[in-house]
Amino acid sequence: MATIDRQATTLALAHALSAAERGLAVIPLSRTKLPALRSPHRDDPAAPLCHGECGRFGHGVYDASTDPRRIRELFAAAPWATGYGIACGLEPHRLIGIDLDTKSGTDSSAALRELALRHLFTIPETVVVLTPSGGRHVWLSGPPGIVVPNSASRLAPGIDIRGAGGYLVGPGSRTGHGVYGTAPGTAHLAPARCPASLLPLLMPPPRNRQPALLAADRHGQGLVQFVLAAHEGQRNTRLFWAACRAYENGLGPELTEALVAAAVRTGLTEREARSTIVSASRMTPRHPDAGPGSVPEES
Structure with a gap:
């Protein structure tokens, strides 16, 4: 059984290194599909939230890397690993x-x-x-x-x-x-x-009653308020969502400056804000019957 595990680990490492060559950051996984390395802070309930700043392995997807040397070190620390995970959301x-x-x-x-x-x-x-x-x-x-x-x-x-x-189990992994x-x-x-039409469906729904606000205010001020309520880490996401809704309902050009101003107030630069709104305008399908007072359906 140990021989089979060693072979599986060797194959998993080879597949992980191949994925890293394609720009995909990886971590070792156990047969249960969970990160193979446990948190170094697991026995300290008072430990502050750490995403790897401590310099040790065991922070799940935050350990993910495309550096061959680091990947080999990760697998060396987890000789029982039989698979690898690919971190999502990272460049490129x-x-x-x-x-x-x-x-x-x-x-x-x-x-x-x-x-x-x-x-x-x-x-x-x-x-x-x-x-x-x-x-x-x-x-x-x-x-x-x-x-x-x-x-x-x-x-x-x-x-x-x-x-x-999050992460995806990489091809070649054995579970x-x-x-x-x-x-x-x-x-x-x-x-x-x-x-383009799928991306807005993947975004988180608003925490406030956005459709009702948009219906009540034909100029889309609810969308502006939605952007203003953004916290760090969700500013681009909220701006993109609001801009998509604005363009879906024919309000995009009218609300652009207000959305940019709101995004800048939350901490984005004007350039970042305008770039996000341009992306939304290109990716959002326009409904021919959508007018300033139309309300988007929630999926």
């Missing part, structure tokens, strides 16, 4: 993973096709990883400056999203249920750009 690919599950009793592939028909997008040719349970991981690339969060079954039943702070592998004809591909 800004990876987003669509996890189509088969264990929830729902047809997640059909749910994704229904979403595509309803919102007029097509999943492009991209990397697809087949899981031992029969599921699929679809790899997409997000736009710069936009943080796509993790979510579970929010997009549709059986569809989980792996975004910033307790079997081996992950790429679908035929996709191993050589780079993660394809996330479809």
